[in-house]
Each structure stands twice: as C-alpha cells, then as structure tokens.
Amino acid sequence: MDIHQLRIFTSIYRNRSFTKASVELCLTQPTVSDHIKTLEEEFECRLFDRLGRTIMPTKAAGVLYVQAMDIIEKADSLKTILGELKKDVTGELVIGASTIPGTYLMPGIMAAFQGKYPAVSFNLPISGSGEIINKVLRYELLLGIVGSRLDNDQINYSSFMDDELVVLAAPFLVVEEEITLEELVSLPIVLREEGSGTRKETVKILEGKGISLKNMKITGIFGSTEAVKQAVKAGIGVSILSRLAVADELERKTLREIKIRGIEMKRKFYVATRKRRTLPTAYNVFLEHFMAGTKII
Amino acid sequence: MDIHQLRIFTSIYRNRSFTKASVELCLTQPTVSDHIKTLEEEFECRLFDRLGRTIMPTKAAGVLYVQAMDIIEKADSLKTILGELKKDVTGELVIGASTIPGTYLMPGIMAAFQGKYPAVSFNLPISGSGEIINKVLRYELLLGIVGSRLDNDQINYSSFMDDELVVLAAPFLVVEEEITLEELVSLPIVLREEGSGTRKETVKILEGKGISLKNMKITGIFGSTEAVKQAVKAGIGVSILSRLAVADELERKTLREIKIRGIEMKRKFYVATRKRRTLPTAYNVFLEHFMAGTKII
DNA sequence: GCGGAAGCATAAAATCTCCGTATGAAATTT
C-alpha cells in the first residue's frame, strides 16, 4: 500500500469513475485500474463493483475512504508543517554564555529580542568560557557566547563585538589620570582566579607588551567580577576588567578609570557554534538580530 | 514522499544511525542514505546533521518524527480495519420485501437474527414485488425478498422457501372439505388488485390448469391481504391466499381451508440480488442465517 | 434490436524507481 494508491482510490471514490479519476490525476485509465486491483488484493476485499459502464463503491470503500483521506491530509500537511518550521521563531532558546557577556550583555539583548518575538523564551546558562565551549562540542549547547577562544577545529567562532579592558582604581586612590605601563606594574593589583576568561585575556595582552604577572604585586584574587570590583573600591588594589562590567560604576564614579599611555587593551567576544550542526530557525533569527544589534556598540 | 521513506526516516531517528536502521529494515546503508536525501530535498530542510561518525537529528526531524509515526500507524491500521469489516456484523440492514414475506415472514426471522447479532438493526421497506425488484436494479436496495419473479438478466434470484396458496372460505360457508377444480370455478371469488404478486401467482397457477379468471365470478377486489381476509370472513366469496398469511386464522378457525382434489398450488419466495454487486458482511451473514432458517419451514 | 459510444480490463513495451555492490571520504579509535 502506498499513499499514491490511496490518492488514486479517493479520486475514483469521489468521481465515481476510473476514467474521470485518471483525468484528474493525469494518468491513464489502465494505470488507475491496476492500482485499484493491487489495493483490492492487498486488503483482500473488493472496493468497487464494476457494473459495466458504471461502478459502485462497496461498503469497504466507504470505510477506507475516510481513513485514506485522513492519511492523505496528514501527509500533505507535512510539507506545510516543515515549511512553517522555517519561519517559526518560537520556543526556548538555550544560549550558553561566559560570565561577562552572560551577565552584562545578553540580558539586555534577549529582552529586546523577546519584545520583537514574544513567542520565544530564553535559557541562559552562564559558566566559564571553556565550559561553554565544551558544552557546544558535546552537543549540549547549540550556541555559546564567549569572551575567550579555545582552539578546536570543531568550533566555529565569529567575533561580533569589541570589548575593552580598562584599568580601574578606587576613586580615592592617588594616581594620575593617565599612567605609563611601568607605573601600572608598580601598583598593587587584584585579579580573578586562574581560568577566568577576563584574566586570560588580560594576561595575554600584558604579555604582548612584555609584562609577566610574576613582576606584579598581586594583592588579591577573587572568584567573581563583582568581588573584584568590591576589592578595588576598598582600595586593595587596581584591577583590569571589561568596560562592559564596570560601565555603571564608571558612570556613577564609584570606580575610576586609569588610562595607560599609548596602549589600548582590546579583546573580542565570540559566538561559538559547532561545525556541521544545523541551527533551528529561531536561533538563526536571534543570531541575525544579535549581530546587527551588537555591531554598533 | 512515501510511507516507505517515512518508515526509513523513523527507524534512523530511533536508532540514531543510518547503518543500524538499514539493518533493522533489511536494506543496505546506501539505500537508506538515498531515501533520506530524497526526503531532505523534498522538505527542503536538513533532517540529520552528519557529524562524521555520528549523526544528530535536527529540530525539523523531531517535528517530522511525530507526524510520520502518526501516518505510519494509521496506514498500518488500515489492513486491520478492513479485515475487521469482514467479520463485522453490525449496522443497519436494509432489506426490501414484498407484501406477504415482508408482513408474515421477515419480522420473525429478523427478530431471531437480532437475538444472535444484537449490533444489527433492520429497516424493512415493504412494497409490491415489482417495485422491490426495481429498487434492487437501481442500486437502491442490496437485497429484496419477493414472492414473484420479474425476469431481468441483471437480477439473481435464489428461491429459499416453498409457499402454498390455499383456497379459503368463511367457516359458515356450506362447502365440502375438498372440492374439484370445476366446483371452485363456480364459487364467487374475491381477489387482490391487479399487480399484486399473490394475484399474479394465483392466476399463473390457475391458467396452468386451463382456467381463466374471466370464467370466474369475481365478487370483490381489495387492496390488501387483510382486506381480502375480512371479505372472505364476511362471506363475500372464497379467495386464494398464501398459507403464510392465513396461518393464524386457520388455527383459530376464523377461516376454513378448502382443498382442491388432486391439485397443489405451490409458489416460491425468492431472494433477489443485483448481479455483480458485493454484499457487506452483515448481509451475507444474514442471508446464511436466513437460508438455513427457512429451508426447514 | 442493432450499431456505436462509453467505461473498465488486460497485455505488452517503455520508463522509472528502488536497491545492492563497489568505492570514497571523514571521523574516531587503537
């Protein structure tokens, strides 16, 4: 049995004629006859009584017609359903993010997106960059937003936004507005723990300038960005954090930015996806919105 | 798209593997691959991400799986449903009957049949034999029970029961228990109207004995069997009716049977069906019961 | 009632689809 055969059957049933059905389906009459014969043999029951010039559907045909139409309609709707899926921006978007973008960037973007597509909801697991990327690798996440790359040929990174690392001090700390790199090294410093993306990027940039952490006076190591901020405010030392994370404090002047002469500490945020995976439409639409919305910043 | 292809798809989805699906379905892996390719092209969406040694169903695949299983199960149930139909003795049986069998024979048989198959109900339109046969011809009835044939090569008759026509008189009428044919002709007679099957059979038998109605003294023509009985009881004349129709009256001796020496007036009842038409199971089962139950009478 | 038209069945040939074998490419494991 075959959907095609069911279509032929239902056409005959409606038209009360093999010939008319063959016209409707753009087939020849013998083809139509043959398929009905096949169906009758398979179901072991006559479907149409051939009365010479006319035909009469049997009771079995009446029963089959309803069932067959059911199947045909379901089959036809498949294409529509899968087509709609391509336009369908609904459901839960699970997007992993590392600490800085997850805390200070994504919530705002997600809120804006949800204003545009109210049918979506968000799930935003936040961990370190490395863990996020690992989950993308292990198919546990479709999308990760990270501030640090972990080289792996299975991951596609696309950078979408420049971030800046700024040196921060307590407002009361007696330091120039702009200092030299050498002066920075002489200051007491507080940092995130090892493994943090922000710390990793900071170290990378400093080492690029020929400075090792070992040459610096580390007065505190803290497990979260907020803790580091509190430590800086308390005067334990200066620190280097993402501008994104301290925008508020700089505005309210509870933290002070110290420029380094002739140096800009840039880093990038990345969207991480696994190679060869197909993103559902909602994710793609979100990414589009996301890329467009963050480029300007 | 094809049910077969949907089956292949669902097997892959369950097995999370093209190869395992090919084993399950007794196909080769390239065949399975090819069908999925066809589906993906038809639906214009990827169903499985090929990740090298493993695969991952896409969101579209998840949606399709539910729909596909639905179709497959419906398709599989078709055979069962049509199979059940063959054992299914339910629904309304519409059986046309002419006056005598319809009035005096069918109700009892139908009651017995319904005792055995409580799921059936009956619809028993009663008209003249000719009209019943015509309705069978015009596909308005599947089955007719008639006491008189109407020759037509589209109708199959099968006789199932002998009936007897008996001469009836009022109990008070002074007539011998058994008379000769000549004596019968001399008696006043009442009859059904022309067109009645009983009258037709009566005339046929009498003419077979060389007697024409024109030689008889017709004292009344009535439109129903019951009316004829009343007329006979009232002494308007004798009449010839089916034994079936007067069994009660003979028993209660409100009518008297008069035998004709050396003559038996037999007639037959017939089941009339249209050639080439397929009877639903319930009708066939009823016919079987019917034939078995009436042969003895 | 007879000839022709209409409708379904059957037979044979052409075409198409489906499936298997052989082989390749990529990823993972050893």
Place this chain on the structure above:
DNA sequence: AAATTTCATACGGAGATTTTATGCTTCCGC
C-alpha cells in the same frame, strides 16, 4: 599512523509504474 566505523556517491540490474493498444461489456439512440 593504521584500522575501523559511518555516511556519501556511482553505477547497474530487478522490479514496479506507466503508457499504448486492444478487448469486452454495457448503455444509448435510432
């Protein structure tokens, strides 16, 4: 790095589908 696993592709043959041609029956008009 070699071996293994898994999916993709190429190609040929078997079988199914379709068409053309034709036959048979019924039904309609004359």
